[in-house]
Amino acid sequence: MTSEGSEGLRRLFYPERIAVIGASATPGKIGHTLLSNVIDSGFKGDIHPINPKKGEIRGLTVLGSVLDCHEGPDIALIAVPQPFVRGVIEECGQAGVGVAVIITSGFAEVGLVQEEAELVEIARRYGMRILGPNVFGIYSAPAGVNATFGPLNVIPGNIAVISQSGALGISMMGKTVTEGIGLSAIASIGNRSDIDEVDLLEFLRDDPSTEIIFLYLEGSKRGRRLFEVAREVVKKKPILVVKSGSSARGAKAAASHTGTLAGADRIFDAAFEQAGVQRITEMEDAFNLLRTFSTQPLPSPGGTVIVTNGGGIGVIATDACERHDVPLLEDPEYLEGVFRETMPAYGSTVNPIDITGQGGEDSYEMAITKALNEDRIGGVIGLHCQSGTVDPKLLGDILLKLAKDGRGKKPMTFALIGGREVEDILDMFYEEGLPAFGDPEDAVSSIAALYRRYRDLSRPRTDLEEQDFDTTEIRRIISAARQDGRVQLLETEAKQILAELGLEVVPTRLVRTAEEAVRAANEIGYPVVAKIVSPEIIHKTDVGGVRLNLEDERELREAYTSIMHQARKMHPRAWIAGISISKMIHGGTEVILGSTTDATFGPVIMFGLGGIFVEVLKDVSFRLAPVTWNEASEMIRSIRTAPMLFGARGEKVKDLRTLTESIYLLGRLVDEVTEIAELDINPLRVMDMGEGCMVLDARITLKGPSSGGHHNTEVNV
Numbered sequence: 001m002t003s004e005g006s007e008g009l010r011r012l013f014y015p016e017r018i019a020v021i022g023a024s025a026t027p028g029k030i031g032h033t034l035l036s037n038v039i040d041s042g043f044k045g046d047i048h049p050i051n052p053k054k055g056e057i058r059g060l061t062v063l064g065s066v067l068d069c070h071e072g073p074d075i076a077l078i079a080v081p082q083p084f085v086r087g088v089i090e091e092c093g094q095a096g097v098g099v100a101v102i103i104t105s106g107f108a109e110v111g112l113v114q115e116e117a118e119l120v121e122i123a124r125r126y127g128m129r130i131l132g133p134n135v136f137g138i139y140s141a142p143a144g145v146n147a148t149f150g151p152l153n154v155i156p157g158n159i160a161v162i163s164q165s166g167a168l169g170i171s172m173m174g175k176t177v178t179e180g181i182g183l184s185a186i187a188s189i190g191n192r193s194d195i196d197e198v199d200l201l202e203f204l205r206d207d208p209s210t211e212i213i214f215l216y217l218e219g220s221k222r223g224r225r226l227f228e229v230a231r232e233v234v235k236k237k238p239i240l241v242v243k244s245g246s247s248a249r250g251a252k253a254a255a256s257h258t259g260t261l262a263g264a265d266r267i268f269d270a271a272f273e274q275a276g277v278q279r280i281t282e283m284e285d286a287f288n289l290l291r292t293f294s295t296q297p298l299p300s301p302g303g304t305v306i307v308t309n310g311g312g313i314g315v316i317a318t319d320a321c322e323r324h325d326v327p328l329l330e331d332p333e334y335l336e337g338v339f340r341e342t343m344p345a346y347g348s349t350v351n352p353i354d355i356t357g358q359g360g361e362d363s364y365e366m367a368i369t370k371a372l373n374e375d376r377i378g379g380v381i382g383l384h385c386q387s388g389t390v391d392p393k394l395l396g397d398i399l400l401k402l403a404k405d406g407r408g409k410k411p412m413t414f415a416l417i418g419g420r421e422v423e424d425i426l427d428m429f430y431e432e433g434l435p436a437f438g439d440p441e442d443a444v445s446s447i448a449a450l451y452r453r454y455r456d457l458s459r460p461r462t463d464l465e466e467q468d469f470d471t472t473e474i475r476r477i478i479s480a481a482r483q484d485g486r487v488q489l490l491e492t493e494a495k496q497i498l499a500e501l502g503l504e505v506v507p508t509r510l511v512r513t514a515e516e517a518v519r520a521a522n523e524i525g526y527p528v529v530a531k532i533v534s535p536e537i538i539h540k541t542d543v544g545g546v547r548l549n550l551e552d553e554r555e556l557r558e559a560y561t562s563i564m565h566q567a568r569k570m571h572p573r574a575w576i577a578g579i580s581i582s583k584m585i586h587g588g589t590e591v592i593l594g595s596t597t598d599a600t601f602g603p604v605i606m607f608g609l610g611g612i613f614v615e616v617l618k619d620v621s622f623r624l625a626p627v628t629w630n631e632a633s634e635m636i637r638s639i640r641t642a643p644m645l646f647g648a649r650g651e652k653v654k655d656l657r658t659l660t661e662s663i664y665l666l667g668r669l670v671d672e673v674t675e676i677a678e679l680d681i682n683p684l685r686v687m688d689m690g691e692g693c694m695v696l697d698a699r700i701t702l703k704g705p706s707s708g709g710h711h712n713t714e715v716n717v
């Protein structure tokens, strides 16, 4: 962000002078609510209502124009009808306004794109920033101002909310109050004509009042930048995101395996994962996590203990811990030593710590206090099933006291199940904004999010190795194909590019006669594979264009004739470049590596196991390119079928080092050679450890008029 840009945002979040343009004396009008909220939230700076009618509203003198302000307002909240906005923006610029917050709707979202662009043009001329149009305003706790037309009372706290949806943002303001969640700021970004989520994230990274950032997004116009900035921000503060909205992009006909599997939403998932941003699907879960993140520390390395008075609820929570990757402390002897005296003789000290139905408030107090004071325990989940042996009021007081005392020591979440009396306890927690829930699943998933953040922060981050990478020959192959008018590279060209990249490629020759085929096979050595090579024949196997395991000259000659015959019969007008002869390779495990170009994030790469694993199970991982060595390694480990490479079922461990390097190199290639639209290495044969990987087939589509066409949906041969 430029210094001018960040200065604009500082004025947005820390205003000293606010103008409300379209301020109205009529209750119920947005211009009235805006002004009232600014006044009633106790804003200490100057407030200027602006309305050509002048007069007085709520005891303040109304100015006829923003130009009448003595000093340029930091924020001008604009709530005048759409046709007047342009003129008002011009005046705001002249008056030295910092940020024009355009509440008014009816611009790009209804098709008036040019009209909206003109507002930005005017603003730029004056060095003014625009939030909106189509926003609800901004609340800033440190500035002590609610400059929105949402609910007046917001609890000041440490969470900043950025919402693409205005209505959702306003409803969040209300809900955070009932949930006891405190906000440092909330802003909607509306049409994002100028200020967008990326600008706000960059500002909030260094905002001392904000410790957690929550983002509601439907999409991003600057996906790559969002990714880069988010990756930096999460080093300091957690970002939680609810991303909704499926895009038409996800439905586009793709030219490759990778393209077909790369739905827009999947790529968002991958980008968030890679950046270390936590994605949440349900709004309800978002509130649970916000409550947890804003009040609980990250776990220390030890496992979590569950303290419960019921076996069943303990089992439910244990299952949930397994699903959500919450490590449970498992050391029976140690746990027996710590917790035995907290329960009756028949209670269990094997995690979950079961103080039994007999266990009263004092048992909870003793067990949880011990858990909080033990260094080896990383986190605590307290569970309670309503029981006649417990005084609910007393229990509520004790649990709340424990939760408050434990704050900052280690993360602690609670789940309580029962009737009205138990719900009263939950309400007590809500009022304090502390994480207690009516479902053990929520108590576990909330603590799980803290573990995820802990793991994210402690995962080794290597930078991209800046080794030199010469693309001259690769670009030469590409421009030769372009001169031929092709965006689809021949198999041999694709393989040449990958060989240039440093991957081991199966020896392959392009031949045009049976004699040449025999000569090539003699050089390469039998058995060989013969494949038709034509940019117009995509489904090679379907036309009998592929013959495997040809053992000798006789078989090869017969295959050559048959492939040519079939191809000419099925595609009489196709240009046939020839037949490729390559070495038949046995052994190893087949994987697929690919890349595609995402409309939001640019080049992405994919990894999965070949054959049915990719086609049926769609068990693949994506990352934005380029990837670091660590990210490449995570891509391998994150698919469900990864154990197939780790020596499953008596097989030898595969060459993971070379596989990781291949993914890394592929990321470099598609990041640097931006002409590549899509690429499939299908298959890459991963040999046993130490024996490398080999590209058996590859396909590259260049960007261009016909890239992404429906006709080139080639699958594995």
Ligand code: COA
Binding pocket: 021, 022, 023, 024, 025, 026, 029, 030, 031, 050, 051, 052, 053, 078, 079, 080, 081, 082, 084, 088, 103, 104, 105, 106, 134, 135, 136, 165, 166, 167, 188
């Ligand atoms: N400068 C200052 N005030 C002006 C003005 C100008 N150039 N032109 C008009 N006004 C005043 C009007 O006189 C009126 O004040 P009054 O009540 O004293 O007469 C006030 O601005 C508002 O104008 P009005 O015509 O009453 O419009 P409105 O209040 O019904 O609607 C908007 C205005 C901006 C609220 C409406 O056009 C709109 O966009 N609504 C949707 C907002 C929204 O949902 N945003 C997204 C939220 S997430």
